[in-house]
Amino acid sequence: xxxxxxxxxxxxxxxxxxxxxxxxxxxxxxxxxxxxxxxxxxxxxxxxxxxxxxxxxxxxxxxxxxxxxxxxxxxxxxxxxxxxxxxxxxxxxxxxxxxxxxxxxxxxxxxxxxxxxxxxxxxxxxxxxxxxxxxxxxxxxxxxxxxxxxxxxxxxxxxxxxxxxxxxxxxxxxxxxxxxxxxxxxxxxxxxxxxxxxxxxxxxxxxxxxxxxxxxxxxxxxxxxxxxxxxxxxxxxxxxxxxxxxxxxxxxxxxxxxxxxxxxxxxxxxxxxxxxxxxxxxxxxxxxxxxxxxxxxxxxxxxxxxxxxxxxxxxxxxxx
Amino acid sequence: xxxxxxxxxxxxxxxxxxxxxxxxxxxxxxxxxxxxxxxxxxxxxxxxxxxxxxxxxxxxxxxxxxxxxxxxxxxxxxxxxxxxxxxxxxxxxxxxxxxxxxxxxxxxxxxxxxxxxxxxxxxxxxxxxxxxxxxxxxxxxxxxxxxxxxxxxxxxxxxxxxxxxxxxxxxxxxxxxxxxxxxxxxxxxxxxxxxxxxxxxxxxxxxxxxxxxxxxxxxxxxxxxxxxxxxxxxxxxxxxxxxxxxxxxxxxxxxxxxxxxxxxxxxxxxxxxxxxxxxxxx
Numbered sequence: 001x002x003x004x005x006x007x008x009x010x011x012x013x014x015x016x017x018x019x020x021x022x023x024x025x026x027x028x029x030x031x032x033x034x035x036x037x038x039x040x041x042x043x044x045x046x047x048x049x050x051x052x053x054x055x056x057x058x059x060x061x062x063x064x065x066x067x068x069x070x071x072x073x074x075x076x077x078x079x080x081x082x083x084x085x086x087x088x089x090x091x092x093x094x095x096x097x098x099x100x101x102x103x104x105x106x107x108x109x110x111x112x113x114x115x116x117x118x119x120x121x122x123x124x125x126x127x128x129x130x131x132x133x134x135x136x137x138x139x140x141x142x143x144x145x146x147x148x149x150x151x152x153x154x155x156x157x158x159x160x161x162x163x164x165x166x167x168x169x170x171x172x173x174x175x176x177x178x179x180x181x182x183x184x185x186x187x188x189x190x191x192x193x194x195x196x197x198x199x200x201x202x203x204x205x206x207x208x209x210x211x212x213x214x215x216x217x218x219x220x221x222x223x224x225x226x227x228x229x230x231x232x233x234x235x236x237x238x239x240x241x242x243x244x245x246x247x248x249x250x251x252x253x254x255x256x257x258x259x260x261x262x263x264x265x266x267x268x269x270x271x272x273x274x275x276x277x278x279x280x281x282x283x284x285x286x287x288x289x290x291x292x293x294x295x296x297x298x299x300x301x302x303x304x305x306x307x308x309x310x311x312x313x314x315x316x317x318x319x320x
Numbered sequence: 321x322x323x324x325x326x327x328x329x330x331x332x333x334x335x336x337x338x339x340x341x342x343x344x345x346x347x348x349x350x351x352x353x354x355x356x357x358x359x360x361x362x363x364x365x366x367x368x369x370x371x372x373x374x375x376x377x378x379x380x381x382x383x384x385x386x387x388x389x390x391x392x393x394x395x396x397x398x399x400x401x402x403x404x405x406x407x408x409x410x411x412x413x414x415x416x417x418x419x420x421x422x423x424x425x426x427x428x429x430x431x432x433x434x435x436x437x438x439x440x441x442x443x444x445x446x447x448x449x450x451x452x453x454x455x456x457x458x459x460x461x462x463x464x465x466x467x468x469x470x471x472x473x474x475x476x477x478x479x480x481x482x483x484x485x486x487x488x489x490x491x492x493x494x495x496x497x498x499x500x501x502x503x504x505x506x507x508x509x510x511x512x513x514x515x516x517x518x519x520x521x522x523x524x525x526x527x528x529x530x531x532x533x534x535x536x537x538x539x540x541x542x543x544x545x546x547x548x549x550x551x552x553x554x555x556x557x558x559x560x561x562x563x564x565x566x567x568x569x570x571x572x573x574x575x576x577x578x579x580x581x582x583x584x585x586x587x588x589x590x591x592x593x594x595x596x597x598x599x600x601x602x
Contacts, residue, residue: 217432221493224391225447225500226420239437315480316436 007307011300018296022289023065032057033081033283055081057285068289078286082279087290090275095257095294097166098264098271102256104187105194109202110252112195114245117206118233124211133207136200144197148266151189162186164268190267194260198252205248206241213241243314250306254299332405333366334504334536335390340364340399342382342389359385361560363399367504367553372530372537374547374568376583377557383540386557387508390538391425392416404503421447424497428509430489434481440467440492441477447499466495469532471525487518491525498533506538511546523550544587548572556580 034051037043052058056067068078077087116132123129155161162168168182213219214237222236257272264273272291279287311317340363343356360382367373377383388394390401392411401409408419427433434443444463448454454462464474470491472484481489490510497505507526511519527550529535541547547554554571556564558579564571575581 217427217429218435220388220393221425221427221433221496222435222446223393224420224423224425225450225496226417227446227450231450236435240435314437316482 003311004308007304011304014300015293015296019069019289019293020065022292022296023061023068026285026288027061027064029283031283033285035283055079068286072293077290080279080284080287082282082284082287087287090287091272091290091294094270094272094275097269098257098260098273101187101190101264101269101271102194102260105191105198105260106252106256108191109195109198110249113199113202113206117203118210118237120203120207121210121214124207129207132203136203139196139200142196144193145262145266147196148189148193148263151192152267155189161188163189166270190260190263190269193263193267197263198259202248202252205244209241209244210237213237216240239313243310246309246313247306250302250304250309251299252302253305254302256302257298258295332369333402334369334404335367335538336400336402337363337365337390338400338402340386340389340396340401342385342394342396358560360389360396363560363562365555365562365565367536367538369503369536370530370534371552372539372550373553373555374544374551375538375540375555375557376542376544376547378542381557382560383542383557384508385560387425387506387538387540391423391506392419393425421451421500422502423504423506424500424502425506425508426490426493426497426510428512430486430493430510431481433493434489434496436481439478439480440472440484443481443492444496444499447496462499463495466498467492469498469529470495471521485518487514487522490514490518490522494522494525494529498529501533502535504536504538506540508540509542510539512541512543519546526550544583548587556583 032052034048034057037048037051038045049058056064059067071078075088077091079085080087080090083090120129120132151161152163155163162185166183166186167179168186172178218240219232219236222232227236260269260271261273261276263269264271265277268274272294276288276291278284279291341361342359344359345354345356347354363382363386365373375383375386385394389396392401392408396409399409400407403419403423406419408415411419435446438446441460441463444466445459448459448462453459460477464477467474467477472488472491472495476484481492484492493510494505511522514522526537530537537550539547539551544554548568551568553566554564554568555562556571556577556579558577563577564575564580571580572584575584
């Protein structure tokens, strides 16, 4: 319990620190949402001053920060100037879309990385392992944007996959099942791009952690006692090699809201990526802050989940 | 304490090793050029049943590779291993399952050699569980008996290996090895890294267990003085080869190989140095 309390406290400090930095950076950024209005001769200075006062933008940084904190803790995440609407419903819809994309890609990447990484570790040094390691090096060197663009190009040329968006406008996709099929079809390009971007890192971690464990003396000892390959893998190798993978899994969870921002922009996925980009371009201050804070909250939660899992599975940490 | 090899009744060897060789292929880090390392070359020796054979050599001489080959954790490239009258060199997986319980390894790094996720009792039960020997209750009782036999309190059964000291972990590793009722225990530097008192306690325990279970030991060490304390036979390894093999008396009194002579003189120099340190200051 003390461990958890310490981690929670650490998480709270981290969130507070990030929120202050985020507020400071957005305040330091040149320009405000109303700068374009200032160029409009039909809008008077008084009107702009009144608007700034209405949204609290005329207050000094610490006051604005405290107001935002108070409101956020009360469930009010601020107001979008660009959308002229409370941020919360806007953000929740987009966060859900992002989660749908990233959770699918992350799940797929882990489902490939674990068996493939173990297989590579068991064949370490062989030509199959070298081939896979070479392929991961190539994938690591190619940005996910390039992969997404390549698939979009392919989609446009072949018409097999939808080139962007989240749903077709075609009325034949109305209804639950056709709608789901259409959604799955739209997911293919961004999910493949994200999976290919995540896979090499996961694969390398799984491979190296399994390799390390396979060479450990207790694995040799277990083999010497006649422990069969399946029991060896599931009772010895996987649990012992799990620690770095659990930490990595925490990072994967943490990155669910932030890992796909660029790909979303490229493929036109209506998630947090385009939302954040538009907000940054139009200086919609509170949207930027809320998206960053939501991503940070996920990152902190992901790490917390990883810590709890490590505590649950590793007796050495419990002993410490 | 130790019976002389000459006084032991001649029996057929428990293990016979003939022309055993193992080489590893490696790559140069810079040029990526392949090259081979002969870890052991044409090794011949025998292990007499009920005896302690010491295998001595400096680091990198091939002792651990020989232990891994003997237990078939590594397949030798050539040569033969005869165990209890059977050629086990090319054993199938099913044959290995029969053979492995009869030969057990106790490693140097007791912290690394025990699965840190299991409790002390679970570690001892594991070899029994994989062979489906006895009920869960019987396996637990056997584990507790073995813990007591090696000098670990039975109420430590739920302790994790990392909650035990180095010597206690080594006792646990020995208990686990005994669970399989082996005829041969390979102690691969099992006493290295332990303080002298713990070493002496473990040596005493090994002697008691040998008497109780008619065990044969292959004691691998770089410490000739330690081996000389309990071994009946001594084999000296140098650059992957057994350069000298014979009864302890013969090897220590009339060493024929230059490397053995060097080892003996180094051991003497160390002992006389220690003796001088123990003299009272003027």
